[in-house]
Amino acid sequence: MAQHIGAPAVASVEVGQSVAKGQEIGSAKGFVSVPVHAPTSGEVVAVESRPHPWGTSLPAVVIKPDGEDRWTADLQPGDPSALSVDDIVEKVRLAGVVGMGGAAFPAHVKMSPPPEKKISTLIFNGVECEPYLTADHRMMLEEPERILQGVALLKYVFGADRVVIGIEANKPDAIALLEKECAGAPVEILPLQVKYPQGAEKQLIAAVTGREVPSGGLPMDVGVAVHNVSTAAAVADAVLFGRPLIERVCTVTGPAIREPKNLRIRIGTPLSHLVEVCGGLTEDPGKIVLGGPMMGFTQLGFDVPATRGTSGLLLLRDEDVDRQEEGPCIRCSRCVQACPMHLLPTTIAAYSRRDLLAEASEYCAMDCIECGSCSYVCPATIPLVQAIRYGKAAILAKKRNS
Amino acid sequence: MSKQLYLSSSPHIHSGDTTSKVMRAVLYSLLPACAVAVYFFGPAALTVLLIATLGCLATEVVCQRLMGQPVTIADGSAAITGVLLALNLPPSSPWWLTLLGAVIAIAIGKQVYGGLGSNPFNPALVARVVLLISFPVQMTTWSSPTPFGSGLDLVTTATPLGEWKNAVMLTGQMPPELQSGMVDYFLGNMAGCIGEVSALALLLGAGYLFYKRILTWHIPATFVGTVVLFSSVFWLASPDKYPNPLFHLLTGGLVLGAFYMATDMVTTPVSTKGMLFFGVGCGVLTVLIRLFGGYPEGVSFAILLMNAATPLIDRYTRPKTFGTSGQGATS
Numbered sequence: 001m002a003q004h005i006g007a008p009a010v011a012s013v014e015v016g017q018s019v020a021k022g023q024e025i026g027s028a029k030g031f032v033s034v035p036v037h038a039p040t041s042g043e044v045v046a047v048e049s050r051p052h053p054w055g056t057s058l059p060a061v062v063i064k065p066d067g068e069d070r071w072t073a074d075l076q077p078g079d080p081s082a083l084s085v086d087d088i089v090e091k092v093r094l095a096g097v098v099g100m101g102g103a104a105f106p107a108h109v110k111m112s113p114p115p116e117k118k119i120s121t122l123i124f125n126g127v128e129c130e131p132y133l134t135a136d137h138r139m140m141l142e143e144p145e146r147i148l149q150g151v152a153l154l155k156y157v158f159g160a161d162r163v164v165i166g167i168e169a170n171k172p173d174a175i176a177l178l179e180k181e182c183a184g185a186p187v188e189i190l191p192l193q194v195k196y197p198q199g200a201e202k203q204l205i206a207a208v209t210g211r212e213v214p215s216g217g218l219p220m221d222v223g224v225a226v227h228n229v230s231t232a233a234a235v236a237d238a239v240l241f242g243r244p245l246i247e248r249v250c251t252v253t254g255p256a257i258r259e260p261k262n263l264r265i266r267i268g269t270p271l272s273h274l275v276e277v278c279g280g281l282t283e284d285p286g287k288i289v290l291g292g293p294m295m296g297f298t299q300l301g302f303d304v305p306a307t308r309g310t311s312g313l314l315l316l317r318d319e320d321v322d323r324q325e326e327g328p329c330i331r332c333s334r335c336v337q338a339c340p341m342h343l344l345p346t347t348i349a350a351y352s353r354r355d356l357l358a359e360a361s362e363y364c365a366m367d368c369i370e371c372g373s374c375s376y377v378c379p380a381t382i383p384l385v386q387a388i389r390y391g392k393a394a395i396l397a398k399k400r401n402s
Numbered sequence: 403m404s405k406q407l408y409l410s411s412s413p414h415i416h417s418g419d420t421t422s423k424v425m426r427a428v429l430y431s432l433l434p435a436c437a438v439a440v441y442f443f444g445p446a447a448l449t450v451l452l453i454a455t456l457g458c459l460a461t462e463v464v465c466q467r468l469m470g471q472p473v474t475i476a477d478g479s480a481a482i483t484g485v486l487l488a489l490n491l492p493p494s495s496p497w498w499l500t501l502l503g504a505v506i507a508i509a510i511g512k513q514v515y516g517g518l519g520s521n522p523f524n525p526a527l528v529a530r531v532v533l534l535i536s537f538p539v540q541m542t543t544w545s546s547p548t549p550f551g552s553g554l555d556l557v558t559t560a561t562p563l564g565e566w567k568n569a570v571m572l573t574g575q576m577p578p579e580l581q582s583g584m585v586d587y588f589l590g591n592m593a594g595c596i597g598e599v600s601a602l603a604l605l606l607g608a609g610y611l612f613y614k615r616i617l618t619w620h621i622p623a624t625f626v627g628t629v630v631l632f633s634s635v636f637w638l639a640s641p642d643k644y645p646n647p648l649f650h651l652l653t654g655g656l657v658l659g660a661f662y663m664a665t666d667m668v669t670t671p672v673s674t675k676g677m678l679f680f681g682v683g684c685g686v687l688t689v690l691i692r693l694f695g696g697y698p699e700g701v702s703f704a705i706l707l708m709n710a711a712t713p714l715i716d717r718y719t720r721p722k723t724f725g726t727s728g729q730g731a732t733s
Contacts, residue, residue: 213725217725285407287409294413298409298410314414321414322415324416328517330421330668379421385411389411
């Protein structure tokens, strides 16, 4: 039921009930929340807490598929020319569409900016968020029509003057294909420098518009909204066909998997099944990472489900796990040069580790986007972003308590 | 699954570049300069190199044992200090002077501050300056370069910068022949510290470090550029008295200083802007000391003075945080 950032959905079905594909099985709770739908038809066999990729057990609905994969009867296709902006946003909310880049923030919230925030530029993120992941690339190559349908809908919703699809320059095939598909349409395809974290929202906005989202602010503060290309496809499904978000593309990769693949997966599929479909493991993995190598979460095993945010499943071998012992900072400044937010990671990390939170805050700890670049480049293998992450959490906790 | 699974906070991959790899690359890059030193100054240079390097390693071991800390000579930093110290000594340096330098560099220059990463001053330069002030005679007895075989005894002479300073002090004029040997100066065929004589060898090594992205252009370019520009002002104003910028560039310790000593990561600013300030400051101080100070050479003093200014530079050159107009936190 926890499939997105915000309040988890609340189970609305009971054990023993039979459900159809696309039927709502969890209802939204609050504005920053979306409903959850059955990914296939079958019988509900449990409504209870189950292991979740976030590391704890969370409320879940377990469905035993009947193999028929039967759609629910009440899908409501929409005619875009007859729908108002509010209708479209509502359809997106009911379909449970969230940001598909990995953060899984409910899309309808992003589509409802306060009226005083005019969105002039709408950016679609076709920059793969992290190394190893190629899910968005495949989506652009295989389903450009769906993406562009979503792009047109979102352009209409935001009333944006400029629409840009940003793609990293190392995907010339995707750039060429989308350029061809967009010929004549008021959509720019913009090749971008290949540089992690180019797919991070603030960096993408700066690369496309030259505008910096103010510290502590949101993209709408500079008149921009950003959506992932796969989110656009999900919006198209939701609005045009009334189909809820029950599947996504996930990259299963890493040195420990036999046949790395991009899979179209149903939300809720156990990870063990993904591994099976990819020919199994070449050896016992050293690390199981859900998401990408820079910001993904390690897992205890394969018995958790894929969620709407599961952009990748990365399997590292034992030898790929970095166990270099930490050394003293030699002030080489690589972290400073690498930081996309122009922070001093080594300084903030040192303050965070000593619980000098006021100082860490003064050095803009809260502006850290946790991309992990600093830890990646550090020759002394100091866990910089990890320390900063701790510092940020401690600063927030302190603020809440005061 | 039978084996252990690792759980950790992201990121899960690392560039693979480690401190000891960086240090090893710096050591490799110093090999051409060491080779040229041995070519021009023979066994004397080799002896200085060995004593300084082994002395630094031994001092590091002794200090860390005494303080009950893990011994970290494998990281390569003490070896680099040793080689750099040797390159900053005259070839005729007696064994006890070299050894004393090694002890000062590691014990006083580095370990008392807490070891690698904590020292405010470049350890090799601390040792060089302490020796220069304490043993001025031994530290300024220079030898003529004698490519191998040509004579066993080293002939005492003066460095080009020293010759210039003496002449200007005595006559107010620069001897014109001093500026005629630029090719020799470039190759290293002149008197000076073991490692500072050959700009060619040093630049070769620096090129390798640029290629490995261990060096960035900021400090060397601003340091050298400032020396060239600033010394040009004096040269153009009074060419009979002041040497031309090329002379400044190729004689003395500028190349060694700008590419190897002023780029020591630990003792220099972390921000790009800070590095530029640092380089300019080093350049200005070097020219001022060379032209108007009591010592003929000013590179070491300039770098040490700028080392002292590094925390201040860091404070005032904090990068502008993305999405803010200044450096302050907004939350």
